[in-house]
Amino acid sequence: xxxxxxxxxxxxxxxxxxxxxxxxxxxxxxxxxxxxxxxxxxxxxxxxxxxxxxxxxxxxxxxxxxxxxxxxxxxxxxxxxxxxxxxxxxxxxxxxxxxxxxxxxxxxxxxxxxxxxxxxxxxxxxxxxxxxxxxxxxxxxxxxxxxxxxxxxxxxxxxxxxxxxxxxxxxxxxxxxxxxxxxxxxxxxxxxxxxxxxxxxxxxxxxxxxxxxxxxxxxxxxxxxxxxxxxxxxxxxxxxxxxxxxxxxxxxxxxxxxxxxxxxxxxxxxxxxxxxxxxxxxxxxxxxxxxxxxxxxxxxxxxxxxxxxxxxxxxxxxxxxxxxxxxxxxxxxxxxxxxxxxxxxxxxxxxxxxxxxxxxxxxxxxxxxxxxxxxxxxxxxxxxxxxxxxxxxxxxxxxxxxxxxxxxxxxxxxxxxxxxxxxxxxxxxxxxxxxxxxxxxxxxxxxxxxxxxxxxxxxxxxxxxxxxxxxxxxxxxx
Numbered sequence: 001x002x003x004x005x006x007x008x009x010x011x012x013x014x015x016x017x018x019x020x021x022x023x024x025x026x027x028x029x030x031x032x033x034x035x036x037x038x039x040x041x042x043x044x045x046x047x048x049x050x051x052x053x054x055x056x057x058x059x060x061x062x063x064x065x066x067x068x069x070x071x072x073x074x075x076x077x078x079x080x081x082x083x084x085x086x087x088x089x090x091x092x093x094x095x096x097x098x099x100x101x102x103x104x105x106x107x108x109x110x111x112x113x114x115x116x117x118x119x120x121x122x123x124x125x126x127x128x129x130x131x132x133x134x135x136x137x138x139x140x141x142x143x144x145x146x147x148x149x150x151x152x153x154x155x156x157x158x159x160x161x162x163x164x165x166x167x168x169x170x171x172x173x174x175x176x177x178x179x180x181x182x183x184x185x186x187x188x189x190x191x192x193x194x195x196x197x198x199x200x201x202x203x204x205x206x207x208x209x210x211x212x213x214x215x216x217x218x219x220x221x222x223x224x225x226x227x228x229x230x231x232x233x234x235x236x237x238x239x240x241x242x243x244x245x246x247x248x249x250x251x252x253x254x255x256x257x258x259x260x261x262x263x264x265x266x267x268x269x270x271x272x273x274x275x276x277x278x279x280x281x282x283x284x285x286x287x288x289x290x291x292x293x294x295x296x297x298x299x300x301x302x303x304x305x306x307x308x309x310x311x312x313x314x315x316x317x318x319x320x321x322x323x324x325x326x327x328x329x330x331x332x333x334x335x336x337x338x339x340x341x342x343x344x345x346x347x348x349x350x351x352x353x354x355x356x357x358x359x360x361x362x363x364x365x366x367x368x369x370x371x372x373x374x375x376x377x378x379x380x381x382x383x384x385x386x387x388x389x390x391x392x393x394x395x396x397x398x399x400x401x402x403x404x405x406x407x408x409x410x411x412x413x414x415x416x417x418x419x420x421x422x423x424x425x426x427x428x429x430x431x432x433x434x435x436x437x438x439x440x441x442x443x444x445x446x447x448x449x450x451x452x453x454x455x456x457x458x459x460x461x462x463x464x465x466x467x468x469x470x471x472x473x474x475x476x477x478x
Contacts, residue, residue, distance in 0.1 A: 051258045054266030058179050058278045059468045061252060065175045066168055068253035075160075075167040082160040086153040093146045094139040094324075109133050135330040143322035148315035155309035159302050166298030169460040171251070176278070176456035176466075178248035182261075183276050184449040185240040188442055190272055192237040195438040196230040198413075202430055203227050205421065219427045226431055272441055275448045275473040279455040279466065281396065286389050289462055290382055296463035303370070303377040310363070310370040317363040321356050381461060388457040395451035402444035403475070409437040444475065 053064060066072055090099040110132040206223040210216065245261030258264050294300060416433040419425035459466045 051252075051254045051264050053252070053254075053264050056265075057468075057470050058176060059466070059470065061179060062172050062175050062466070065171050065252045069171050069251075070253065071167055072164075072171060075164040079157070079160040079164050082153070082157040086150065086157055089146065089150045089153050092139070092142075093150070094142045096141045097147060099150075107135050107137075129334060131332070131334045133330060133332045135328065138327045138329075140325040140327055142324045143319050145316055145319035145322070145324075148312050148319055152309045152312035152316060155305050155312060159305040159309065162298050162301045162305060165463075166302060169298060169463070172466060173456050173460045174251040175248070177453050178244065178251040179278075180276075180449040180452045180456075182241065182244040182248050182265075184445055185237065185244045186268060187272065187275075187445045189234070189237040189241050190269070191438055191441045191445065192230070192234040194272065194441070195434060196227070196234050198434045198437075199223065199227040199230045199431075202420075202427070202434070206427065209423075222427055222431075226434075273475050275445075275475060276470075277448075277452065277473050278468055278470045279452055279459075280469045281451070282392070282455060282458065284389075284458075286386050289389065289458065290385050293381055293385060293462040294378060297381055297461060298463055300374070300377045300381055301463075303374040307367070307370040307374055310367040314360070314363040314367055317356070317360040320359065385458070385461050388454050388461060392451055392454035392458065395447050395454055398447035399444065399451060402440060402447050405440035406437075406444050406475070409433070409440040413437045448473075 051064075053061060056064070093099040111130070203220070203223040203226075206220045210220050242261075245265065249255075249261050249264065252264075254264055413433040413436070416425050416429050420427070420430045456466070458464075
């Protein structure tokens with residue numbers, strides 16, 4: 001054997017392994033230092049970069065959230081971890097495999113031993129010698145044990161990648177729901193302000209009529225009460241806007257260090273005659289959408305992928321019952337002699353207390369559980385799609401009815417307002433007309449954005465990437 005050449009190859013391999021180890025340790029220490037302040041909370045006083053999302057459309061807000069939400073970063077890290085686990089499994093691969101380089105294991109040792117001389121001398125004199133060894137172990141074949149484990153890890157990579165996509169859909173739906181809730185509540189605030197203005201005008205008219213003897217004091221008192229209630233409604237609507245803004249900030253992944261939602265998203269005045277639409281109306285039925293979603297929805301795809309991974313783990317557990325074949329080569333030095341040895345061996349466990357057979361049984365149970373998870377995911381998907389379709393269809397019907405109500409209530413209010421000015425209508429008629437108009441406006445706003453939220457939900461459930469048709473709809477044209 002050419003010992004110097006063997007030493008050169010061994011030294012080169014050791015240097016390469018050392019470089020990889022140094023890089024991994026360096027990255028780990030860098031991550032620890034970067035997150036040390038986060039763990040103690042000492043970075044709480046450090047100002048964060050301000051987020052400026054003023055004027056952004058829904059699609060732009062979704063893109064921002066996909067880049068900044070912690071849940072997305074966690075899902076990306078899960079993908080990276082699954083890929084590392086797959087790469088790590090290659091380290092146990094045998095020589096007869098698709099990754100034969102993982103079959104080799106090398107080690108080195110060096111030492112010196114001392115022992116007392118023969119006899120019973122207590123003077124402490126010793127004889128000693130130095131020694132060292134270089135060894136190379138090769139796993140030749142493991143009867144498919146590593147291959148089955150690698151297939152399971154590969155499926156876990158696919159599952160993690162699909163879970164990342166599912167996390168993206170979840171972020172999309174949360175941002176869309178938060179966005180439409182904010183726009184809806186801002187519009188409802190405008191409804192409340194309009195209602196307040198109507199009652200304020202009514203109070204002025206009541207006071208003027210009482211001044212001219214055309215109304216009683218009770219009419220003025222009732223008008224003041226109506227105005228006070230409308231002011232309370234404005235306060236409640238304003239609070240709903242603040243809550244919706246905070247929810248949207250969370251969905252976007254922006255904390256309070258950037259300011260309130262007004263500083264981040266800007267101030268908008270929503271006109272009662274206009275609606276912000278981001279998704280066109282769909283018409284697919286429950287059976288059609290469910291049939292498509294069963295093979296396309298990320299949540300179900302993840303469950304199916306993990307079922308395949310569980311099946312591969314059964315293969316790995318069965319293969320673990322079989323023996324393994326390996327070979328070894330070693331170069332030893334004991335001052336002053338060099339010698340080398342090699343060997344081939346096969347090993348099989350005859351009895352391990354049924355530990356390995358129990359592992360097969362547990363892997364089979366895990367397989368059955370994974371199949372149940374698929375059934376559960378499909379049932380949940382069926383329920384969610386049925387609810388989303390019902391929400392969408394009911395919103396369409398409610399919007400059509402609300403549009404008719406708004407037209408009727410507007411005409412009624414105009415008529416009663418004129419009659420009240422002429423003294424042909426009572427304060428009760430006017431108050432009812434104002435309340436009816438405000439109620440119909442609110443119903444129209446709620447129905448419209450209910451439909452938009454349902455459309456966003458259907459995109460997530462069916463696994464279809466959103467098709468944005470962002471535009472302003474004029475309700476005056478309806």
